[in-house]
Amino acid sequence: MSELFWFEKYRPRSFEEVVDLEEVKARLKEFVKAGNMPHLLFYGPPGTGKTTMALVLARELYGDAWRENTLELNASDERGINVIRERVKEFARTAPVGKAPFKLVILDEADNMTSDAQQALRRIMEMYANTTRFILLANYVSGIIEPIQSRCAIFRFSPLPKEAVLSRLRFIAEQEGVKISQEALDAIFDFTQGDMRRAITALQIASSMTKAVDEEAVAKALGYVSPSMLRQIIAEAIGGSFSKAMSQIYGLVADGGVGELELVRQIHREVLRLDVPEHLKPDLAFEVSKAHYAILRGANGLLQIYGLLAKIRKIISISKKS
Structure with missing residues (x-):
């Protein structure tokens, strides 16, 4: 059943297959070489390779007997x-x-305890x-009490860089006979922000709809607004009927169920791709950030988006006049 999911099917089996995380791999290889290790604590955002690295370490330590020597538990379950x-x-x-001096317990979501x-x-x-070593996996190290932290070697997992994610996606697409455009790859990364598991899942869902994955298929797979539709709305707000753009935004949020925060994130992506002078883009991005912050603080999302589009229109209009 696990092979239904590409993130399981293409999960790395060795250190060499793991993309990025060079410092983490180097330290773990030393433990394997020594045949001994302390308890470990892996922490970082979801989809950054914590579980994968723990399972790779188990394979490297025990070889074919890794399943018999490894116990996986989930603290949330x-x-x-x-x-x-x-x-x-x-x-x-x-x-x-086998020859292993200890067994391994992998405890996922330990910060939920x-x-x-x-x-x-x-x-x-x-x-x-x-007789046993523990690998604790957590999203936030602050969720782990100090006495446990002091007993573990701690490894931080950061969001994966863009090229590492795109390289893996290209490899999987090639293996599965899927054609994917560069725009679609960029969209997957923009929407998933270094979460490899979510990125691979997005590719799988999009490829189930079409074997030629483009930007539109990715947006549909992730439940986002069609990029072409959003570009039309922004163009309307900048140089056409502002009231029409407002009406379309209202339809997306009120009738389409699109979250205001997600919509602001997509507007940010599209604003940076506008055909405007480069010196304007920092100002536009700053206006997006203010709207995003205001919504996070509890302001009315629709009003913030209307105001954001109005400020974008004003900045670009003033630039054209000057």
Whole structure:
């Protein structure tokens, strides 16, 4: 069933297959070479390779016996620390398969555990330290209590750079016989912002609709406004009927169910691609950022977008007159 999902089908199996993350790979290779390691804490945004790196490390440590020596748990599913304790106890009770000196427990979403549960986990980590190593995965290191942090080697996973994501997407598209335009690749990255899992899922969904993936297919796959439609609305707001542009924006939000924040993000992307003098783009981007911030602070989203389009129109109009 996992091969239904491309992010599982094309999940790296070795350090060499992992894109980017060179510093993390270098340190983990030293642990594999030594045949020993401390408890580990991987933290960073979703889709940046935390789970993948943990599984790659397991494969590198144990070879073909990695499944028998690795226990994966999810803190958001296994909320009861007693459940985790019993499963770890049962797992750690048996000797490692092969030559490995210890077994491996991968605990995903560890920052979702309560403070009390984490205190109990700390004791479990100490109790089975001779036979078991833990890899804790978290989105936010601040969600992990200090006593656990002090017992782990900590690795930060940053959003993946654009070229690394696009390179992987091109490889997967080639393997699956999918043609994808550069504009579509750029759109996937703009919409997913370094989240590799989400980017691959977007490619898979878009390719299920057409084998020639373009920008429009990507927007539809991710549930965003059609880029061509949004470009028409912005053009109307700048040089045509402003009231018509407002009406179209209202239709997208009120009738189409498009979120104002997502719409502002898309407007930002399109504004930077406008055929205007380059010196205007910082001013336009600044106006977008003010609208985005205001919506985050609770301001009316529609009014902020109307105001944003009006300011864009004014900036460009003044530039043309001068």
